[in-house]
Amino acid sequence: xxxxxxxxxxxxxxxxxxxxxxxxxxxxxxxxxxxxxxxxxxxxxxxxxxxxxxxxxxxxxxxxxxxxxxxxxxxxxxxxxxxxxxxxxxxxxxxxxxxxxxxxxxxxxxxxxxxxxxxxxxxxxxxxxxxxxxxxxxxxxxxxxxxxxxxxxxxxxxxxxxxxxxxxxxxxxxxxxxxxxxxxxxxxxxxxxxxxxxxxxxxxxxxxxxxxxxxxxxxxxxxxxxxxxxxxxxxxxxxxxxxxxxxxxxxxxxxxxxxxxxxxxxxxxxxxxxxxxxxxxxxxxxxxxxxxxxxxxxxxxxxxxxxxxxxxxxxxxxxxxxxxxxxxxxxxxxxxxxxxxxxxxxxxxxxxxxxxxxxx
Ligand code: NAD
Numbered sequence: 001x002x003x004x005x006x007x008x009x010x011x012x013x014x015x016x017x018x019x020x021x022x023x024x025x026x027x028x029x030x031x032x033x034x035x036x037x038x039x040x041x042x043x044x045x046x047x048x049x050x051x052x053x054x055x056x057x058x059x060x061x062x063x064x065x066x067x068x069x070x071x072x073x074x075x076x077x078x079x080x081x082x083x084x085x086x087x088x089x090x091x092x093x094x095x096x097x098x099x100x101x102x103x104x105x106x107x108x109x110x111x112x113x114x115x116x117x118x119x120x121x122x123x124x125x126x127x128x129x130x131x132x133x134x135x136x137x138x139x140x141x142x143x144x145x146x147x148x149x150x151x152x153x154x155x156x157x158x159x160x161x162x163x164x165x166x167x168x169x170x171x172x173x174x175x176x177x178x179x180x181x182x183x184x185x186x187x188x189x190x191x192x193x194x195x196x197x198x199x200x201x202x203x204x205x206x207x208x209x210x211x212x213x214x215x216x217x218x219x220x221x222x223x224x225x226x227x228x229x230x231x232x233x234x235x236x237x238x239x240x241x242x243x244x245x246x247x248x249x250x251x252x253x254x255x256x257x258x259x260x261x262x263x264x265x266x267x268x269x270x271x272x273x274x275x276x277x278x279x280x281x282x283x284x285x286x287x288x289x290x291x292x293x294x295x296x297x298x299x300x301x302x303x304x305x306x307x308x309x310x311x312x313x314x315x316x317x318x319x320x321x322x323x324x325x326x327x328x329x330x331x332x333x334x335x336x337x338x339x340x341x342x343x344x345x346x347x348x349x350x351x352x353x354x355x356x357x358x359x360x
Contacts, residue, residue, distance in 0.1 A: 001035075002035045002036065002037050003034075003035060003036055003037070003067040003068070003311060004036075004037050004038075004039060004065060004066045004067050005025070005036050005037070005038050005039070005066060005067065005068050005069070005070060005306070006038075006039050006040075006041060006062050006063055006065075006066035006068070006069045006070070007022060007038055007039065007040045007041075007069075007070050008040075008041055008042070008043040008044075008059070008069060008070065008071045008072065009040070009046070009072045010043055010044045010045075010046060010071060010072040010073050010074040010089075010092075010284060011044045011045040011046055011072075011073065011074050011075055011076050011079075011089060011284045011286075011289075012072075012073055012075065012076050012283070012284025012285055012286045012289040013072070013073065013284055013285045013288060013289045013294035013347075014044075014071075014072025014073045014074065014284055015072060016289070016290070016292070016294050016296070016347050017072055017073075017280065017294050017295075017296040017298070017299040017347065018070065018071075018072040018299060019296075019348075019351070020296035020299065020300060020347060020348065020350065020351030020354070021070060021296060021299040021300050021302065021303050022038070022070075023351055023355055024300050024303055024320060024323075024351070024354055024355060024358065025038075025070070025303050026038075027355055027358055027359070028307070028316050028319070028320065028358065031358070031359075032313070032316050034307075034311070034313060034316065036311070039062055039066065041056075041058060041059040041062045041063075042056060042059060043055060043059055043071070043074060043089075043092040043093070043096070044073075044074025044075060044079075044089035044090075044092045044093070044284075045074060045075060045076055045078060045079045045089040047059060047092060048079055048082070048087060048089065052087070053087060054074070054087060054088065054089050054090075054091045054092035054095070055091065055092040055095040055096065059092075059096075060095065060096065060099055063096050063099070063100060063277075064099070064100065066275075067275060067310060067311065068275060068276055068277075068278065068306045068310040068311060069096070069276070069277040069278065070277075070278050070279070070299075070302060070303065070306060071093070071277055071278065071279040072279070072280075072284070072299065073279065073280065073282065073283050073284035073285070074089040074090060074092055074093055074283075074284060075088075075089040075090060075283060075284045075286075076089070076284050076286040076289070077286055096277060097137065097138065097269060097277070098138065100271055100275070100277070101138065101271045101272065102137060102138070102269035102270060102271050102276065102277055103136060103137050103138040103139070103169070103172065103173065103269075103270070103271065103272070104134065104135075104136070104137065104172075104173055104176040104268075104269065104270040104271075105134070105135040105136070105137040105248065105252075105267065105268070105269050105270075106132060106133075106134055106176075106180065106267060106268040106269075106270065106305070106309070107132070107133045107135065107252040107255070107256065107265070107267045107281060108130070108131065108132045108133075108265065108266065108267075108305075109129060109130075109131045109132075109133065109235075109252075109255035109256055109258055109259055109265065110129065110130050110131075110259065110264070110265070111126050111127065111128065111129040111130075111258065111259040111260075111261075112264070112324075112325060112328050113127045113128050114325075114328040114329060115259070115260070115261055115264070115328065115337055116128075117339055118259070118260035118261045118337055118339070119258055119259060119260040120257070120258075120260060121232065121235075121258060125234065125235065125236070126235060126236075126258055126259070128236070129235055129236055129258060129259065130239075131235060131238045131239070131240075131241065131255055132180055132184065132239070132240045132241070133240075133241045133242075133243070133248060133251060133252040133255055134173065134176055134177040134180060134240060134241065134242040134243075134248075135242075135243060135244075135245065135247075135248025135249065135251075135252055136165070136169065136170075136173040136243070136244050136245050136248065137245060137248075137269055138245075139164070139165055139169045139244075139245060140163060140164070140165060140244040140245035140246055141161050141162065141163040141164075141244075141245065141246050142245050142246060142249075143245075144161060144162030144163055144164040145162055145164075146160070146162055147160065147161045147162060148160065163197060163199050163246075164199060165199050165202065165203060165244065167202060167206050170202065170203050170206040170207070171206055171209075171210065172272060173242060174190075174206060174207050174210045174242065175210065176242075176270060177190075177240055177242035178210055178211075178213070178214040178217050180240050181214075181217045181239060181240040182214065182216065182217055183314075184239055184240060185239040186216055186217045186218060186239070187217070187218050187220075187238075187239035187240065188217050188218070188219050188220070188239070188240045188241075188242060189219075189220045189221070189222050189227070189238055189239075189240070189241045189242070190203070190204065190207040190219065190220070190221050190222070190241075190242050190243070191221075191222050191223075191224050191227045191241055191242070191243035191247055191251065192204050192221065192222075192223065192224065192243070192244075192247075193223055193224050193225075193247075194221070194223070195223060200244070203244065204221055207219060207221070207242070224243070224247045224251070227241070227243075227247075227251060228250070228251065228254060231251065231254055231255055231258065232254070232258070235255070235258055256281055261295075261336060261337045262281060262282045262298070262336070263280075263282060263294070263295030263297060263298055263334060263336040263337060264295065264297050264298055264301070264337065265280065265281040265282070265298050265301075266278065266279075266280060266281070266298050266299070266301035266302035266304070266305050267279055267280070267281050267302065267305075268302070268305045268306070268309055268310075270309060270310070274309060274310055275310055276306065276309055276310045278302040278303070278305050278306040278310075279299075279302055280298030280299045280301075280302055281298060282298060288335075292346035292347050292348060293334065293335050293336075293346070293347065294334065294347045295334040295335075295336050295337060295347070295350065296334075296347050296350050296351055296354075297324055297334075297350065297354075300320065300324060300351075300354055301320070301321065301324060303320060304316075304317040304318075304320040304321050304324075305317065307320070319358060320354075320358065322357075323354050323357035323358045324354060324357075326357040327350065327353040327354055327357055330343075330353065331343050332345045332349070332350060332353050333345065334346070334347065334350055
């Protein structure tokens, strides 16, 4: 049976980078008879311009029907001044995430040895870095109730939020992480603050319970403050890290920066059945939109993640990742990863090179 991929180019550089990713996806679809069909829809600012809302009903329906979704990026100055926050481009993404229950965020931080100089850390500390951060995306303190700002006795204002996870939420993100570790080096580090926060005492307990189902995966625990330190001290000690929404938000950005090249980093947000939305970690880069300068590799690598995690085509994903490594070996660089002695290429030329590498 054919599988449907929904493509959401979005705003800014979104359409340019998605165009190159689409070429790669179409090529492997034909090359390996994957039986994929493609649908395209509007989201974000492009949807506001066309339909007045960031997530039109037709887009949400298409997202629900699709087996996987590829997103470029949304947002830009054009829509920043819309006074109604419900009509902001980002609401399009949040709407898809919450409507589809995309609770499991996978963010790899991979530093190709060819780009080791791009990191702010010493090459020997980061060269060959390959970490996967699994972040819970729909719960925790960002969503916990009650929340707000209230006035205490004596007229003093007090802000408050609630950090809450039930055991089912912890178990389902734990499973995503253990399964991912199983496909990698079988090492999982669970990050919490169990010395201070009861919710993460429960988190740790559930991770220990799950570990019994995954005897092949080595589980360790680390407090979040130490994890932040270790990420910049010796990041290669990690394989897969799993953590809650807020800690994951911070640690995944820090890990991304270790690589020094935001244009190279893909991400996935998965539901309980493995259906997912795939997108580069970066935004819509309005400063370079329409100039052919954007690096399409994060989006192309998002296609690889999609094939691996939602479409059961891990071998094809490996081939795309190998093709990306090959174009880096050919010294081709978009401006964001440019350095002395390398050959500058445009967005489309980078796409051409990946397509050529895949064709062999
Ligand atoms: P950004 O990631 O868009 O850009 C940060 C810097 O990195 C810019 O200098 C940009 O030119 C550069 N950059 C980003 N991607 C690149 C690529 N593929 N190739 C080369 N250079 C690249 O972040 P920002 O400037 O903070 O945000 C711009 C807009 O994107 C905002 O409207 C923001 O809300 C939105 N945004 C969207 C998403 C998303 O769609 N998931 C995520 C983050 C930000």
